[in-house]
Amino acid sequence: MQKNIIKQSIAAVAAVLAMGAAGSSAWAGGLLAVDFDPTDFTTPTGLSNAYWPLLPGGDATVFIYIGETEDGCAFNKITATPGDWKVFVDSEPGYEFYDGFVAQVVLDREWELEDVECDDIVAALDGDPDWEPMEGLGELTFDWYAQDDYDNIWYMGEASRDFGDECPSLLEVPLGTPIDGWGDDELYFECTGGSWEAGQFGQEEGEIVGEAGIVVPSDMPAAGEPLTPGTYWMQEVAEGAEDMAKVLQQNAKVSIEDGQFEGDYEGCRKIKEWTALEPGASVEHKYYCAGEGLLLIQGIGGGPTESEVLILATP
Numbered sequence: 669m670q671k672n673i674i675k676q677s678i679a680a681v682a683a684v685l686a687m688g689a690a691g692s693s694a695w696a697g698g699l700l701a702v703d704f705d706p707t708d709f710t711t712p713t714g715l716s717n718a719y720w721p722l723l724p725g726g727d728a729t730v731f732i733y734i735g736e737t738e739d740g741c742a743f744n745k746i747t748a749t750p751g752d753w754k755v756f757v758d759s760e761p762g763y764e765f766y767d768g769f770v771a772q773v774v775l776d777r778e779w780e781l782e783d784v785e786c787d788d789i790v791a792a793l794d795g796d797p798d799w800e801p802m803e804g805l806g807e808l809t810f811d812w813y814a815q816d817d818y819d820n821i822w823y824m825g826e827a828s829r830d831f832g833d834e835c836p837s838l839l840e841v842p843l844g845t846p847i848d849g850w851g852d853d854e855l856y857f858e859c860t861g862g863s864w865e866a867g868q869f870g871q872e873e874g875e876i877v878g879e880a881g882i883v884v885p886s887d888m889p890a891a892g893e894p895l896t897p898g899t900y901w902m903q904e905v906a907e908g909a910e911d912m913a914k915v916l917q918q919n920a921k922v923s924i925e926d927g928q929f930e931g932d933y934e935g936c937r938k939i940k941e942w943t944a945l946e947p948g949a950s951v952e953h954k955y956y957c958a959g960e961g962l963l964l965i966q967g968i969g970g971g972p973t974e975s976e977v978l979i980l981a982t983p
Contacts (some may be wrong), residue, residue: 694745696908700901701836702890704880706765712814713753713772717821719937722748722813723776727983730797731961735976741786743779743801748772754812754824759867760877766867771824773813779805780832790926790979797982803903805831808843809862817884823904825878828862835859848906864906878906882908883913884956903941910944922955922963927979933957940968 715722722729733744747867752773778803781789793799808831812824831837834855841850850856864870881902887895900914920938924930936957941951955964965976969982 691965698899699888700882700885700895700899702818702820702882702901703878704765705816706769707816708816708818709769710817712770713750715772715813715815715821717815717819717884717886718958719886720821720961721959722746722821722961723750723772725784726750730980730982731975731978732793732980733965733978734789735965735974736786737780737974740780740784741789742974743781743789743804744977745777745779745800745928747774749877754810756824756865756867760869763867763877763879766880769824771814771815774811774813776809776811778807779804789819793980795928795980797980805838805851807831812865813883814880818891820882820889821884822880822949823883824880825865825868825904825906826863828860830859830862839931870906876906878904881911903916912942912944914940916940916953920955922957924963924977927977928981929960929963929978933960933963 688829694983713723714726718722728750729748731746733742733746735742735744749957754771754773754904756766756771758767777800781801781804787929789801808829812823814824816822829835829843835858836850836855847853847856866878866880869875869877881904882889883903885895885899885901889895895915895918897915897918900912903911903913912918915937917936917938919934920936922933922936933955939954941952941954951968952967954962955966957963959979961978963978967974
Protein backbone atom coordinates (compact mmCIF):
# COMPACT_ATOMS: atom_id res chain seq x y z
CA MET A 669 0.00 0.00 0.00
CA GLN A 670 1.33 3.44 -0.90
CA LYS A 671 2.39 5.67 1.98
CA ASN A 672 -0.07 8.46 1.20
CA ILE A 673 -2.95 5.95 1.31
CA ILE A 674 -1.68 4.68 4.65
CA LYS A 675 -1.60 8.22 6.01
CA GLN A 676 -5.14 8.92 4.79
CA SER A 677 -6.37 5.68 6.34
CA ILE A 678 -4.76 6.35 9.73
CA ALA A 679 -5.91 9.96 9.72
CA ALA A 680 -9.49 8.83 9.06
CA VAL A 681 -9.41 6.41 11.99
CA ALA A 682 -7.88 9.07 14.25
CA ALA A 683 -10.70 11.42 13.30
CA VAL A 684 -13.29 8.79 14.26
CA LEU A 685 -11.56 8.27 17.62
CA ALA A 686 -11.62 12.01 18.28
CA MET A 687 -15.40 12.23 17.87
CA GLY A 688 -16.15 11.32 21.50
CA ALA A 689 -15.55 13.69 24.40
CA ALA A 690 -12.95 12.72 27.00
CA GLY A 691 -14.27 9.89 29.14
CA SER A 692 -17.37 9.52 26.95
CA SER A 693 -18.41 6.51 24.93
CA ALA A 694 -20.54 5.53 21.99
CA TRP A 695 -20.67 1.92 20.93
CA ALA A 696 -23.33 -0.66 21.96
CA GLY A 697 -21.78 -3.23 19.67
CA GLY A 698 -20.08 -0.62 17.48
CA LEU A 699 -16.98 1.55 17.81
CA LEU A 700 -15.61 1.87 21.33
CA ALA A 701 -14.93 5.62 21.35
CA VAL A 702 -13.31 6.42 24.68
CA ASP A 703 -10.84 9.28 24.39
CA PHE A 704 -7.52 9.35 26.17
CA ASP A 705 -7.76 11.84 29.05
CA PRO A 706 -4.79 12.01 31.46
CA THR A 707 -7.11 13.12 34.27
CA ASP A 708 -8.75 9.65 34.13
CA PHE A 709 -5.52 7.97 35.29
CA THR A 710 -5.21 8.10 39.07
CA THR A 711 -2.73 5.19 39.14
CA PRO A 712 -1.62 4.62 35.52
CA THR A 713 1.06 2.05 36.36
CA GLY A 714 -1.29 -0.15 38.40
CA LEU A 715 -2.02 -2.73 35.69
CA SER A 716 -4.61 -4.84 37.51
CA ASN A 717 -7.27 -5.37 34.81
CA ALA A 718 -8.67 -8.85 35.59
CA TYR A 719 -8.33 -9.91 31.94
CA TRP A 720 -4.62 -9.04 31.83
CA PRO A 721 -3.24 -8.58 35.38
CA LEU A 722 0.28 -7.51 34.47
CA LEU A 723 1.04 -6.07 37.92
CA PRO A 724 -1.59 -7.36 40.34
CA GLY A 725 -0.97 -5.87 43.76
CA GLY A 726 2.25 -4.31 42.50
CA ASP A 727 4.13 -7.63 42.33
CA ALA A 728 6.56 -8.33 39.47
CA THR A 729 5.19 -10.81 36.93
CA VAL A 730 6.44 -13.15 34.24
CA PHE A 731 4.26 -14.67 31.51
CA ILE A 732 5.71 -17.39 29.26
CA TYR A 733 4.04 -18.61 26.08
CA ILE A 734 5.11 -21.33 23.66
CA GLY A 735 3.82 -22.27 20.22
CA GLU A 736 4.79 -24.63 17.45
CA THR A 737 6.03 -23.07 14.20
CA GLU A 738 6.87 -24.49 10.78
CA ASP A 739 10.56 -24.55 11.74
CA GLY A 740 10.42 -25.42 15.43
CA CYS A 741 9.09 -23.64 18.51
CA ALA A 742 8.37 -20.03 19.49
CA PHE A 743 9.18 -19.00 23.08
CA ASN A 744 7.64 -15.72 24.22
CA LYS A 745 8.47 -14.15 27.60
CA ILE A 746 6.70 -11.07 28.97
CA THR A 747 8.05 -9.38 32.12
CA ALA A 748 6.60 -6.51 34.16
CA THR A 749 8.62 -4.95 37.00
CA PRO A 750 7.24 -2.37 39.48
CA GLY A 751 8.91 1.01 39.19
CA ASP A 752 10.06 0.45 35.60
CA TRP A 753 8.32 3.48 34.14
CA LYS A 754 8.31 5.52 30.97
CA VAL A 755 7.81 9.30 31.27
CA PHE A 756 6.48 11.08 28.18
CA VAL A 757 8.03 14.47 27.37
CA ASP A 758 8.32 16.93 24.49
CA SER A 759 5.12 15.92 22.72
CA GLU A 760 4.29 17.55 19.41
CA PRO A 761 2.18 20.76 19.41
CA GLY A 762 -1.46 19.90 20.06
CA TYR A 763 -0.53 16.74 21.97
CA GLU A 764 0.90 18.36 25.10
CA PHE A 765 -1.53 16.37 27.26
CA TYR A 766 0.94 13.46 26.96
CA ASP A 767 3.76 15.50 28.53
CA GLY A 768 4.59 14.28 32.02
CA PHE A 769 2.40 11.19 31.67
CA VAL A 770 3.86 8.05 33.30
CA ALA A 771 3.33 4.55 31.89
CA GLN A 772 4.46 1.09 32.93
CA VAL A 773 7.25 -0.53 30.89
CA VAL A 774 6.65 -4.19 29.96
CA LEU A 775 9.47 -6.20 28.40
CA ASP A 776 8.33 -8.56 25.64
CA ARG A 777 10.87 -10.94 24.05
CA GLU A 778 10.34 -13.68 21.51
CA TRP A 779 12.78 -16.42 20.58
CA GLU A 780 12.53 -18.31 17.30
CA LEU A 781 13.94 -21.78 18.00
CA GLU A 782 14.55 -23.74 14.83
CA ASP A 783 14.59 -27.55 14.76
CA VAL A 784 13.49 -27.64 18.40
CA GLU A 785 10.42 -29.43 19.77
CA CYS A 786 8.20 -27.43 22.11
CA ASP A 787 8.06 -30.45 24.45
CA ASP A 788 11.82 -30.17 24.88
CA ILE A 789 11.49 -26.48 25.71
CA VAL A 790 8.84 -27.22 28.33
CA ALA A 791 11.13 -29.83 29.85
CA ALA A 792 14.07 -27.40 29.92
CA LEU A 793 11.88 -24.68 31.44
CA ASP A 794 10.79 -27.05 34.23
CA GLY A 795 8.65 -24.40 35.89
CA ASP A 796 11.53 -21.93 36.32
CA PRO A 797 10.42 -18.38 35.33
CA ASP A 798 14.06 -17.25 35.10
CA TRP A 799 14.96 -19.78 32.40
CA GLU A 800 15.57 -18.44 28.89
CA PRO A 801 16.92 -19.94 25.63
CA MET A 802 20.62 -19.32 25.03
CA GLU A 803 20.10 -18.27 21.41
CA GLY A 804 17.45 -17.52 18.81
CA LEU A 805 16.22 -14.13 20.11
CA GLY A 806 14.17 -12.71 17.24
CA GLU A 807 12.58 -9.58 18.70
CA LEU A 808 12.79 -7.48 21.85
CA THR A 809 10.21 -4.83 22.67
CA PHE A 810 9.66 -2.40 25.53
CA ASP A 811 5.90 -1.82 25.52
CA TRP A 812 4.38 1.10 27.40
CA TYR A 813 0.99 0.56 29.05
CA ALA A 814 -1.24 2.57 31.38
CA GLN A 815 -4.51 1.71 33.13
CA ASP A 816 -7.26 4.30 33.55
CA ASP A 817 -9.80 4.62 36.35
CA TYR A 818 -12.26 2.45 34.40
CA ASP A 819 -9.64 -0.37 34.32
CA ASN A 820 -8.97 -0.07 30.59
CA ILE A 821 -5.33 -0.80 29.69
CA TRP A 822 -4.02 1.69 27.13
CA TYR A 823 -1.17 1.15 24.68
CA MET A 824 1.13 4.19 24.73
CA GLY A 825 3.81 3.01 22.30
CA GLU A 826 6.84 0.76 22.10
CA ALA A 827 10.58 0.66 21.55
CA SER A 828 11.05 -2.36 19.31
CA ARG A 829 14.21 -4.10 18.13
CA ASP A 830 14.32 -6.86 15.50
CA PHE A 831 17.24 -9.30 15.35
CA GLY A 832 16.37 -11.10 12.13
CA ASP A 833 18.04 -10.97 8.73
CA GLU A 834 20.72 -8.23 8.70
CA CYS A 835 19.88 -6.68 12.07
CA PRO A 836 22.84 -6.64 14.48
CA SER A 837 22.98 -8.54 17.76
CA LEU A 838 22.98 -6.89 21.19
CA LEU A 839 26.74 -7.45 21.35
CA GLU A 840 27.23 -5.56 18.09
CA VAL A 841 24.82 -2.70 18.82
CA PRO A 842 23.60 -2.43 22.47
CA LEU A 843 20.07 -1.33 23.29
CA GLY A 844 19.60 2.43 23.33
CA THR A 845 22.35 3.13 20.79
CA PRO A 846 21.37 6.34 18.93
CA ILE A 847 21.05 6.35 15.18
CA ASP A 848 24.53 7.80 14.63
CA GLY A 849 26.02 4.81 16.47
CA TRP A 850 24.57 2.26 14.07
CA GLY A 851 26.72 3.27 11.12
CA ASP A 852 23.82 2.66 8.73
CA ASP A 853 20.68 4.81 8.85
CA GLU A 854 18.61 2.46 6.68
CA LEU A 855 19.51 -0.50 8.86
CA TYR A 856 18.52 1.46 11.96
CA PHE A 857 15.05 2.21 10.61
CA GLU A 858 14.61 -1.34 9.33
CA CYS A 859 15.52 -2.93 12.65
CA THR A 860 13.60 -0.51 14.86
CA GLY A 861 10.74 0.22 12.46
CA GLY A 862 7.99 -0.99 14.80
CA SER A 863 8.82 1.69 17.35
CA TRP A 864 6.42 4.56 18.03
CA GLU A 865 5.45 6.87 20.88
CA ALA A 866 2.18 8.60 21.73
CA GLY A 867 2.52 12.31 21.05
CA GLN A 868 5.48 11.96 18.67
CA PHE A 869 5.74 12.10 14.89
CA GLY A 870 6.98 9.06 13.00
CA GLN A 871 10.63 8.56 12.14
CA GLU A 872 10.46 10.48 8.88
CA GLU A 873 9.45 14.07 8.19
CA GLY A 874 5.74 14.54 7.55
CA GLU A 875 4.54 11.37 9.29
CA ILE A 876 1.56 11.50 11.62
CA VAL A 877 1.61 11.72 15.41
CA GLY A 878 1.17 8.45 17.31
CA GLU A 879 -1.91 8.24 19.54
CA ALA A 880 -2.70 5.99 22.50
CA GLY A 881 -5.30 3.25 22.03
CA ILE A 882 -6.99 0.70 24.27
CA VAL A 883 -5.29 -2.71 24.20
CA VAL A 884 -7.45 -4.47 26.83
CA PRO A 885 -10.78 -2.92 27.85
CA SER A 886 -12.58 -3.57 31.10
CA ASP A 887 -16.12 -4.97 31.32
CA MET A 888 -17.28 -1.37 31.75
CA PRO A 889 -14.95 0.75 29.57
CA ALA A 890 -16.80 3.91 30.64
CA ALA A 891 -19.42 4.69 33.27
CA GLY A 892 -22.65 2.75 32.68
CA GLU A 893 -21.56 1.26 29.36
CA PRO A 894 -20.92 -2.53 29.39
CA LEU A 895 -18.69 -4.14 26.79
CA THR A 896 -20.70 -6.27 24.35
CA PRO A 897 -19.94 -8.65 21.46
CA GLY A 898 -19.38 -6.72 18.25
CA THR A 899 -17.65 -3.83 20.02
CA TYR A 900 -14.42 -2.86 18.24
CA TRP A 901 -11.67 -0.35 18.91
CA MET A 902 -8.25 0.94 17.87
CA GLN A 903 -5.30 -0.47 19.81
CA GLU A 904 -2.76 1.88 18.31
CA VAL A 905 -2.64 4.71 15.80
CA ALA A 906 0.83 5.38 14.44
CA GLU A 907 2.65 5.60 11.13
CA GLY A 908 2.54 2.10 9.64
CA ALA A 909 0.63 0.72 12.64
CA GLU A 910 -3.14 0.59 12.69
CA ASP A 911 -4.05 -2.35 14.90
CA MET A 912 -7.69 -3.05 15.69
CA ALA A 913 -9.60 -5.45 17.96
CA LYS A 914 -13.16 -6.70 18.26
CA VAL A 915 -15.11 -8.69 20.86
CA LEU A 916 -16.34 -11.95 19.34
CA GLN A 917 -17.59 -13.62 22.52
CA GLN A 918 -17.92 -12.67 26.17
CA ASN A 919 -18.47 -16.23 27.43
CA ALA A 920 -16.04 -18.30 25.42
CA LYS A 921 -14.59 -21.63 26.59
CA VAL A 922 -10.87 -22.43 26.54
CA SER A 923 -9.11 -25.76 27.08
CA ILE A 924 -5.41 -25.78 27.92
CA GLU A 925 -3.66 -29.15 27.66
CA ASP A 926 -0.22 -28.49 29.16
CA GLY A 927 1.65 -26.42 31.71
CA GLN A 928 0.62 -24.48 34.78
CA PHE A 929 -2.79 -23.58 33.34
CA GLU A 930 -3.86 -27.05 32.22
CA GLY A 931 -7.64 -27.29 32.45
CA ASP A 932 -10.95 -25.99 31.11
CA TYR A 933 -12.01 -22.36 31.46
CA GLU A 934 -15.40 -20.75 30.93
CA GLY A 935 -16.59 -17.16 30.79
CA CYS A 936 -13.55 -16.01 28.84
CA ARG A 937 -13.43 -13.11 26.41
CA LYS A 938 -12.63 -13.99 22.79
CA ILE A 939 -11.04 -11.11 20.87
CA LYS A 940 -10.19 -10.79 17.19
CA GLU A 941 -7.13 -8.66 16.40
CA TRP A 942 -5.95 -7.50 12.98
CA THR A 943 -4.24 -4.63 11.20
CA ALA A 944 -6.43 -2.35 9.13
CA LEU A 945 -3.51 -1.58 6.82
CA GLU A 946 -3.36 -5.18 5.57
CA PRO A 947 -6.78 -6.82 6.04
CA GLY A 948 -6.44 -10.60 6.30
CA ALA A 949 -2.64 -10.50 6.35
CA SER A 950 -2.29 -11.26 10.06
CA VAL A 951 -5.36 -12.12 12.11
CA GLU A 952 -5.33 -13.50 15.65
CA HIS A 953 -7.95 -14.72 18.08
CA LYS A 954 -7.02 -14.13 21.71
CA TYR A 955 -8.70 -15.63 24.75
CA TYR A 956 -8.62 -13.52 27.93
CA CYS A 957 -9.94 -15.18 31.08
CA ALA A 958 -10.77 -13.01 34.11
CA GLY A 959 -8.35 -13.61 36.96
CA GLU A 960 -5.93 -15.54 34.73
CA GLY A 961 -5.08 -13.23 31.84
CA LEU A 962 -4.32 -14.00 28.20
CA LEU A 963 -4.33 -17.81 28.00
CA LEU A 964 -4.37 -18.60 24.28
CA ILE A 965 -3.40 -16.87 21.03
CA GLN A 966 -4.57 -18.49 17.78
CA GLY A 967 -3.18 -17.48 14.40
CA ILE A 968 -6.04 -17.32 11.89
CA GLY A 969 -5.43 -17.39 8.09
CA GLY A 970 -3.32 -14.92 6.17
CA GLY A 971 -0.44 -15.03 8.66
CA PRO A 972 1.32 -17.46 10.97
CA THR A 973 -1.14 -20.26 11.75
CA GLU A 974 0.55 -21.50 14.92
CA SER A 975 -1.02 -20.96 18.33
CA GLU A 976 0.72 -19.77 21.48
CA VAL A 977 -0.35 -21.02 24.90
CA LEU A 978 0.41 -19.58 28.33
CA ILE A 979 2.31 -22.32 30.17
CA LEU A 980 3.79 -20.42 33.13
CA ALA A 981 3.07 -17.23 35.03
CA THR A 982 4.20 -15.61 38.26
CA PRO A 983 3.53 -14.69 40.96
